[in-house]
Amino acid sequence: MATASRISRGTATALPIAASGEKTAKIVKGAQLKVYKGGSHGLAQVDPDTFNADVLAFVRS
Numbered sequence: 001m002a003t004a005s006r007i008s009r010g011t012a013t014a015l016p017i018a019a020s021g022e023k024t025a026k027i028v029k030g031a032q033l034k035v036y037k038g039g040s041h042g043l044a045q046v047d048p049d050t051f052n053a054d055v056l057a058f059v060r061s
Contacts, residue, residue: 005031006058008051010039032058 005028009021025033044051
């Protein structure tokens with residue numbers, strides 16, 4: 001069974017992106033990885049307009 005999955009990661013977090021976002025995207029079949037340059041842990045709170053527009057576009061696709 002496949003489920004649409006979106007992984008959102010910022011580049012300004014303590015956990016290296018290769019160890020979390022990229023690895024998760026490889027493990028989850030068909031996952032979409034969206035990287036926010038300079039984004040921190042609270043992506044939805046820091047830049048809600050961009051984050052919400054990206055999530056809405058994913059849901060609609």
